[in-house]
Amino acid sequence: MTDESRTDGALTGAQLFVKALENEGVRYIFGVPGEENLDLLEALRESSIQLILNRHEQAAGFMAATYGRLTGKVGVCLSTLGPGATNLVTAAAYAQLGAMPMMMISGQKPIKSSKQGLFQILDVVDLMRPLTKYTRQISNANTIPAKLREAFRLAAEERPGTVHLELPEDIASELATPDTHIFAPSDARRPTASEKSLRRAADMIRTAKHPLIMIGAGANRKRVSQALIHLVNTTDIPFFTTQMGKGVVDERHPRYLGNATLSSGDFIHCAIDHADLVINVGHDVVEKPPFFMQPGGKQVIHVNFSGADVDPVYFPQHEVVGDIANSVEWLADNCGHCPNHDFSEFLRVKEALEAHLEDRCEDDRFPIIPQRIVRDVRRVMPDDGIIALDNGMYKLWFARNYKAYDNNTVLLDNALASMGAGLPSAMMAAMLYPQQKVMAICGDGGFMMNSQEMETAVRLKLNLVILIINDNAYGMIKWKQAQEGFANFGLDYGNPDFVTYAQSYGAQGHQVSRTEDLQPTLTRAMKEGGVHLVDVPVDYSENDRVFNNELAELTRDLRADCG
Structure with a gap:
C-alpha cells in the first residue's frame, strides 16, 4: 500500500504492525518472506528493525528463540502462509519447551475476498495452538496493537514461550482508523514468594x-x-x-x-x-x-x-x-x-568424578575420542566464550566433561532436543556478542539439517567457528541401537567434502587429519575471524565403554557407600 492511499494520517495494518513492533523494542526479525508478506516487508524497509533473511524458516525460528533465551526479550520470526508456516513448527516447539520468548508472524491469503480457492491454505492458527501460549488471526487492522501487546506479554511472562500472530494479506493493506493507538509495554514485576x-x-x-x-x-x-x-x-x-x-x-x-x-x-x-x-x-x-x-x-x-x-x-x-x-x-x-x-560424602563423590573426567582427555588416538575433543575445545575457548551445541552423542560428552564458567556460555537444548539448532543458535550468539568467541558444535547429521545457513552467516560477516564432529552416521541412535541388542542397521550415510562445502559459501574449511592438529586449528580459526568450518573425525567406541560399562563398575562401591 503506497503513501498516496493513506487518509487522515491513517496507517496500513502492516505499518501499524511494524510501529507496534518498534514500540516493543524489536531489533531483528528473522525469516523467509513470501508474497503474502509484501506489505509488511515494505513497512520494514522504512523501519529501524533489521530484517535477517534466512535460508529456511526453521533456522529463522531457532535464531529468534535463541535471541529470546540470551536477552530475555521476545525474539521475532517471519514466514509466509502454508509451507512457510509449517516450517516454523519445530522452532515453535523448541522455544515453547525450552522457555524461550519468541513470536512468530505468518502471512495468509486475503480473508475477506480471495480468488485463490484453497491453494496453500492451512488453518495455521489451529496448527500452532498446541505449540504456543497464544495464537490468533488478525481480522481487523484496528486490533493489531492490542493483539501484538498481548502476544508480547504472554511470550515474556513466566514461564516464557512461543506466541503466534497471523497477518492476512488484505488486513496488512487495510487502513486502520486514525485514532488507533499503540499500547506501552508493561513494567509489571514478577511476584515474590510468600x-x-x-x-x-x-x-x-x-x-x-x-x-x-x-x-x-x-x-x-x-x-x-x-x-x-x-x-x-x-x-x-x-x-x-x-x-x-x-x-x-x-x-x-x-x-x-x-x-x-x-x-x-x-x-x-x-x-x-x-x-x-x-x-x-x-x-x-x-x-x-x-x-x-x-x-x-x-x-x-x-x-x-x-x-x-x-x-x-x-x-x-x-x-x-x-x-x-x-x-x-x-x-x-x-x-x-x-x-x-x-x-563429606559429597566431596568424596566430587573427587572421584573429577578424576574420571581427566581420564583419557590427553589420548592421542585418531579418529579423536570425545574426551580429547572436549578438552581441546575448553582450552581454546576463553572464559566468556560461547559454545552452541546441536543434538547428538557429543552433547552428552560436553554437558558432562566441559566446565562452563558463566551463565549462557553453553547453549544446548535438553527439552525438545531438536537436531539442526546448533548452527542458528551460534549465529545468534555471534550477532549479539561480536566481541566474544563463539563456536557451533554439531554432529554431521545435525549440521546438514540447517547447513545452508552458512551463507547467512557469511553474508552477515559473523565471526564464527563451526566444529563438525563427524562419524558419518546418526551416532546417538546407533549407540541406543547397540544398547538394545539390535543389529547395526539403517543409520549410516555419506557426507559431502565439508572443506569444499564451506568454501562454496565463502567460508574457510579445515580438515583435521591428526589429533595434535585439532587445538591449533581451532585457535587459528578463532584468531582469523570470519566463518570457519572444522571437520574432525570422531571415535565413538568410548560411548559404550564409558556410559554402558565403566560408569557402572566405578560407581558400584561408591553408590553403596553413599546410600
Missing part, C-alpha cells in the same frame, strides 16, 4: 543433614546466578546442574559436584542418592530428568517462577513460587552456615 513458604524452606534446609542444590534452566539468568553464588558461599551447600543449568555458577567453584547429564548411574547420582534434601532451583519436568524421585525417599524443595508439574518421577514436598532471584537471596540471607550439615 514469606511463609520461604520460612518453611529455610527450616527444611537447616534441619537437613545432607542438603544438595540442583540448578536448572530457569536459573540461567544473571540475577539468579548472582543470588545462587551468594547462597552457595553463605551455606557451603554443594551444587550440581542439569544440562540446561550449566554455567549459572562458575563450575570451577569448589562446591560444584558435576552435571547430571544422565538420568541415573553416574557419579553425581551417588551424591543425589546420599542427599536427604534437594533444593531444586529452576528445573522443571520439561527438561529430561536429572534424577528420579521415589516415594518415601529424599525431600525436594521446588524453587521456581511457577508451581511444579507433578510427574511420577517428580513430586516435590514443598514449593517456593515467585521470582527465583528474590527467593534465593532470601534463603541466602536467612539460612547461613548450619553446623549439622555433613558434606
Whole structure:
C-alpha cells in the first residue's frame, strides 16, 4: 500500500504492525518472506528493525528463540502462509519447551475476498495452538496493537514461550482508523514468594543433614546466578546442574559436584542418592530428568517462577513460587552456615568424578575420542566464550566433561532436543556478542539439517567457528541401537567434502587429519575471524565403554557407600 492511499494520517495494518513492533523494542526479525508478506516487508524497509533473511524458516525460528533465551526479550520470526508456516513448527516447539520468548508472524491469503480457492491454505492458527501460549488471526487492522501487546506479554511472562500472530494479506493493506493507538509495554514485576513458604524452606534446609542444590534452566539468568553464588558461599551447600543449568555458577567453584547429564548411574547420582534434601532451583519436568524421585525417599524443595508439574518421577514436598532471584537471596540471607550439615560424602563423590573426567582427555588416538575433543575445545575457548551445541552423542560428552564458567556460555537444548539448532543458535550468539568467541558444535547429521545457513552467516560477516564432529552416521541412535541388542542397521550415510562445502559459501574449511592438529586449528580459526568450518573425525567406541560399562563398575562401591 503506497503513501498516496493513506487518509487522515491513517496507517496500513502492516505499518501499524511494524510501529507496534518498534514500540516493543524489536531489533531483528528473522525469516523467509513470501508474497503474502509484501506489505509488511515494505513497512520494514522504512523501519529501524533489521530484517535477517534466512535460508529456511526453521533456522529463522531457532535464531529468534535463541535471541529470546540470551536477552530475555521476545525474539521475532517471519514466514509466509502454508509451507512457510509449517516450517516454523519445530522452532515453535523448541522455544515453547525450552522457555524461550519468541513470536512468530505468518502471512495468509486475503480473508475477506480471495480468488485463490484453497491453494496453500492451512488453518495455521489451529496448527500452532498446541505449540504456543497464544495464537490468533488478525481480522481487523484496528486490533493489531492490542493483539501484538498481548502476544508480547504472554511470550515474556513466566514461564516464557512461543506466541503466534497471523497477518492476512488484505488486513496488512487495510487502513486502520486514525485514532488507533499503540499500547506501552508493561513494567509489571514478577511476584515474590510468600514469606511463609520461604520460612518453611529455610527450616527444611537447616534441619537437613545432607542438603544438595540442583540448578536448572530457569536459573540461567544473571540475577539468579548472582543470588545462587551468594547462597552457595553463605551455606557451603554443594551444587550440581542439569544440562540446561550449566554455567549459572562458575563450575570451577569448589562446591560444584558435576552435571547430571544422565538420568541415573553416574557419579553425581551417588551424591543425589546420599542427599536427604534437594533444593531444586529452576528445573522443571520439561527438561529430561536429572534424577528420579521415589516415594518415601529424599525431600525436594521446588524453587521456581511457577508451581511444579507433578510427574511420577517428580513430586516435590514443598514449593517456593515467585521470582527465583528474590527467593534465593532470601534463603541466602536467612539460612547461613548450619553446623549439622555433613558434606563429606559429597566431596568424596566430587573427587572421584573429577578424576574420571581427566581420564583419557590427553589420548592421542585418531579418529579423536570425545574426551580429547572436549578438552581441546575448553582450552581454546576463553572464559566468556560461547559454545552452541546441536543434538547428538557429543552433547552428552560436553554437558558432562566441559566446565562452563558463566551463565549462557553453553547453549544446548535438553527439552525438545531438536537436531539442526546448533548452527542458528551460534549465529545468534555471534550477532549479539561480536566481541566474544563463539563456536557451533554439531554432529554431521545435525549440521546438514540447517547447513545452508552458512551463507547467512557469511553474508552477515559473523565471526564464527563451526566444529563438525563427524562419524558419518546418526551416532546417538546407533549407540541406543547397540544398547538394545539390535543389529547395526539403517543409520549410516555419506557426507559431502565439508572443506569444499564451506568454501562454496565463502567460508574457510579445515580438515583435521591428526589429533595434535585439532587445538591449533581451532585457535587459528578463532584468531582469523570470519566463518570457519572444522571437520574432525570422531571415535565413538568410548560411548559404550564409558556410559554402558565403566560408569557402572566405578560407581558400584561408591553408590553403596553413599546410600
